[in-house]
Amino acid sequence: MTTTTGTRYVGSALDRVDSLEKVTGQARYAYEYSPRDLVYAVPVQATIARGEIVDVAVDAVLKQPGVIAAIWHANAPRLAPCDDAELALLQSRRVAYRGQYIAVVVAETYEDAREAAGLLRVEYAQEEHDVVLRPDHPRMYRPDHVNPDLRADTERGDPDTALATAPVHVDATYSTPAEHHNPIEPHATVAVWDSEGLTLHDSTQGASALRRVVAPLFGMPPAQVRVISPYVGGGFGSKIDVHPHVVLAALAAKQVGRPVKLAVTRRQMFAVTGYRTPTVQRVRLGAERDGRLIAITHDAYEQSSTLAEFAEQAAAASRTMYAAPHRRTTHRLVRLDVPTPTYMRAPGEAPGMFALESAMDELAIACGVDPVELRVRNEPATDPDTGLPFSSRNLVACLREGARRFGWAARDPEPGTRRRGRLLVGTGVAASTYPVYRAPSSASARAEPDGWFTVRIAAADIGTGSRTILTQIAADALRTSPELVRMEIGDSALPKAPVAGGSMGSASWGTAVVRACEALMEELERRGGVVPPTGVESSADTTKEVREEAKFARHAYGAQFAEVGVDPDTGETRVLRLLGVFAAGRILNPKTARSQFIGGMTMGLSMALLEESIMDREFGDYLNRDLAQYHIAANADVRDIEAVWLEEEDPHLNPMGAKGIGEIGIVGTAAAVANAVHHATGIRIRDLPIRLDKLV
Numbered sequence: 001m002t003t004t005t006g007t008r009y010v011g012s013a014l015d016r017v018d019s020l021e022k023v024t025g026q027a028r029y030a031y032e033y034s035p036r037d038l039v040y041a042v043p044v045q046a047t048i049a050r051g052e053i054v055d056v057a058v059d060a061v062l063k064q065p066g067v068i069a070a071i072w073h074a075n076a077p078r079l080a081p082c083d084d085a086e087l088a089l090l091q092s093r094r095v096a097y098r099g100q101y102i103a104v105v106v107a108e109t110y111e112d113a114r115e116a117a118g119l120l121r122v123e124y125a126q127e128e129h130d131v132v133l134r135p136d137h138p139r140m141y142r143p144d145h146v147n148p149d150l151r152a153d154t155e156r157g158d159p160d161t162a163l164a165t166a167p168v169h170v171d172a173t174y175s176t177p178a179e180h181h182n183p184i185e186p187h188a189t190v191a192v193w194d195s196e197g198l199t200l201h202d203s204t205q206g207a208s209a210l211r212r213v214v215a216p217l218f219g220m221p222p223a224q225v226r227v228i229s230p231y232v233g234g235g236f237g238s239k240i241d242v243h244p245h246v247v248l249a250a251l252a253a254k255q256v257g258r259p260v261k262l263a264v265t266r267r268q269m270f271a272v273t274g275y276r277t278p279t280v281q282r283v284r285l286g287a288e289r290d291g292r293l294i295a296i297t298h299d300a301y302e303q304s305s306t307l308a309e310f311a312e313q314a315a316a317a318s319r320t321m322y323a324a325p326h327r328r329t330t331h332r333l334v335r336l337d338v339p340t341p342t343y344m345r346a347p348g349e350a351p352g353m354f355a356l357e358s359a360m361d362e363l364a365i366a367c368g369v370d371p372v373e374l375r376v377r378n379e380p381a382t383d384p385d386t387g388l389p390f391s392s393r394n395l396v397a398c399l400r401e402g403a404r405r406f407g408w409a410a411r412d413p414e415p416g417t418r419r420r421g422r423l424l425v426g427t428g429v430a431a432s433t434y435p436v437y438r439a440p441s442s443a444s445a446r447a448e449p450d451g452w453f454t455v456r457i458a459a460a461d462i463g464t465g466s467r468t469i470l471t472q473i474a475a476d477a478l479r480t481s482p483e484l485v486r487m488e489i490g491d492s493a494l495p496k497a498p499v500a501g502g503s504m505g506s507a508s509w510g511t512a513v514v515r516a517c518e519a520l521m522e523e524l525e526r527r528g529g530v531v532p533p534t535g536v537e538s539s540a541d542t543t544k545e546v547r548e549e550a551k552f553a554r555h556a557y558g559a560q561f562a563e564v565g566v567d568p569d570t571g572e573t574r575v576l577r578l579l580g581v582f583a584a585g586r587i588l589n590p591k592t593a594r595s596q597f598i599g600g601m602t603m604g605l606s607m608a609l610l611e612e613s614i615m616d617r618e619f620g621d622y623l624n625r626d627l628a629q630y631h632i633a634a635n636a637d638v639r640d641i642e643a644v645w646l647e648e649e650d651p652h653l654n655p656m657g658a659k660g661i662g663e664i665g666i667v668g669t670a671a672a673v674a675n676a677v678h679h680a681t682g683i684r685i686r687d688l689p690i691r692l693d694k695l696v
C-alpha cells in the first residue's frame with residue numbers, strides 16, 4: 001500500500017472551494033434552516049448560582065400572544081440518564097450555576113417567545129455559592145486524568161532536592177483568567193422530529209459525535225438522529241462538546257410536536273457554551289549558571305463545575321519541551337458553582353506555555369543568557385516525558401530562523417531602556433508547541449459515470465478550509481483535478497468521522513480520504529477503468545491503521561517573536577510586530593495555513609492584552625455579556641503580523657505528512673508579548689491579561 005500521495009494539489013494555494021457559496025450568502029448555517037410549521041424557543045436562565053427551583057409560573061405566560069408551551073422541570077419530558085449532567089435538561093430542580101437553562105418558552109415567533117420568556121416568574125430557594133478559584137481551596141483535588149487522556153501528575157528524578165541545590169532558580173506563580181470563545185456565528189439548533197427520528201441542524205464541530213451523544217438521551221440508537229452542519233461560522237472548541245441548547249431544542253420540539261428553532265444569543269454564550277478555565281500555575285526552574293536546566297516543576301490549579309469534570313492539561317507541555325533530569329507536573333481541580341469549562345483553542349498548551357515560556361524568560365535573565373540561546377541549550381535528544389524519539393522536532397530551527405528574520409541579534413537585553421517617541425519598546429520570544437493527534441475515521445469515494453468523483457465524510461469545516469484541503473487530498477489520491485471532486489461533509493449520514501478538534505482534522509479525515517480514494521483507484525483498475533452507469537464506490541476505515549501506528553513523540557513546534565510599545569504614562573501596550581515561525585510537517589495549503597497561523601497568533605495577542613471574563617462574586621457568574629465587555633483584538637490591535645513555516649519532512653505522521661496547525665498559533669504568543677513588555681518596561685506581568693492598570 002502506498003504511504004504518500006502525489007503532490008500535485010496538496011501544497012498548492014487552492015482558493016476555497018466553497019468561497020462562492022460563502023460570499024454570495026448561499027452557504028446555509030444552522031439558524032437559516034426553516035422547516036414548515038416552525039416555532040421558536042427562547043430559554044430562561046437561572047438567576048441564582050446555587051439552590052433549588054421552587055416553582056415556575058408557566059400558566060401566566062401561556063396567556064401571552066403566540067405562546068405554545070412553557071416547559072420546566074415539572075412538565076418536561078423525562079430524558080434517559082446520561083454521564084454528562086449538563087445535558088440532563090430540565091430533569092431536576094437543582095440549579096448548579098447562574099445562567100443555567102431552567103425553562104424554555106416556545107412560541108409562534110421569536111419575538112413572542114422572547115417576550116414571554118422575559119415575563120416568566122421563577123421562585124428559588126437560594127443557597128450560598130462558591131465561585132472563586134484559589135489554589136488553597138479546601139476542596140481542591142487531583143483528577144484521574146487530564147484532557148485528552150493524559151496522566152494528571154508526572155514525576156522523574158528528585159525535583160525537590162534538585163531545586164534546592166541548583167545554582168540558579170526561578171519560582172514564580174502565573175495566572176490566566178477565564179476566557180470565552182465568541183465565534184462569529186453563535187450556537188444555534190433547529191430540531192425536527194418525524195417518523196424516522198430526530199434531525200438537528202446544528203452549528204457543530206462534529207456531526208458524528210453530536211449524534212452519538214444526543215441519541216441515547218432520547219432513548220434512540222444513533223442512526224435515528226441526523227445532524228446536518230455543512231457550514232459552521234467558527235468554534236474554537238466551543239462546538240466540540242454538545243451543549244445544553246441542543247438538547248433543549250430537541251426536547252422542546254418533541255414536547256410541542258413541531259420543528260423548533262433555538263438561537264443561543266451572544267449574551268447567553270457567556271454561561272452556556274463553555275469557556276477556558278481560569279488557571280493558577282506555579283513554575284519552578286532550577287538551572288546551572290549557563291542556563292542548562294536541572295529541574296522543572298509545573299503545578300496547575302483550575303476549576304470545573306459541580307455538574308461535570310473538565311481538566312485542562314495546562315502542565316502537559318512542560319513534560320516534553322525541555323531537557324531536565326528532574327521534573328514534576330501536577331494538575332489540581334476544584335469543582336465550583338460555575339458553568340463547566342471546555343476546550344478552547346489549544347486547551348492546556350495556551351495557558352500552560354504562557355507560564356513555562358514566561359518562566360524561561362525569567363531564567364534567561366537570571367542566568368544572563370540570551371532567551372533564544374537558553375532554549376537551544378535545553379533542547380532534548382528524545383522526549384523527556386516518554387523517552388520516545390521525536391518523529392521530527394525543529395524547534396531550534398524555528399528559533400534560529402525567527403531570530404534571523406526578526407533581527408534578534410542586535411538585541412540589548414537591558415530592560416526599560418529603549419524609547420521610540422514617547423513609547424518604551426521591547427522585544428520578546430517564546431516557543432510554541434502542539435501535539436500531533438490522529439483519530440480513527442471513515443470515508444467513501446465514488447467514481448461517477450460522467451467523470452466526476454464524490455467523496456463523502458462527516459468532517460466539519462468550521463471556517464478553517466477543511467472542505468478545500470480534503471478536496472486537494474482527494475484530487476491527488478484520485479489523480480484528478482479538484483474541479484472534478486465533489487466533497488460532501490458536515491452531515492452525520494456521511495461516513496463517520498472525528499470532530500474538528502485537537503488540530504487533528506486534516507490528519508484524521510485526510511488519512512481516511514486517501515485510503516478510500518486508493519481503494520477506489522484499485523477497484524477502477526480491476527474494472528479496466530470502466531465506470532458503470534451506477535458508478536463505483538469504495539470506502540475505508542482507518543481504525544486499524546491509526547491504532548497500529550509506530551511509537552514516536554509527535555509534536556509541532558514554533559517560535560514567536562514580539563515587539564511591543566508601552567506608553568509609560570497610560571500603560572497602554574501595543575504589539576508593534578509579531579512573527580511566528582512554525583515547523584508543522586507538510587503544509588497542505590499555504591493560503592488557508594497562513595490564516596490558521598495568524599488567526600491563532602491574533603487570538604494569542606488578544607489573550608495577552610485583552611481577553612478576560614470577570615467573575616462577579618456577589619451574583620456568582622461572569623459579568624461579561626457581549627463584545628463591548630469582553631474585549632478581543634480588532635484590526636487596529638493587530639499591526640505587523642507575519643507567519644512563516646519551515647519545510648519539514650516527517651514520514652511518521654500520516655499519508656499527507658502533515659501536523660495540525662489549528663492551535664499552535666495561539667501557543668506561546670502571550671508569553672512572547674509579556675516577555676517583550678518586561679524588556680520594554682522592566683515590569684514582569686505574570687497575570688493575564690496585560691492590562692494598562694498593571695503597568696502604571
Ligand code: MOS
Pocket residue numbers: 205235236237238240343344345346347500501502503663
Ligand atoms: Mo480545538 S479547542 O480542539 O477546537
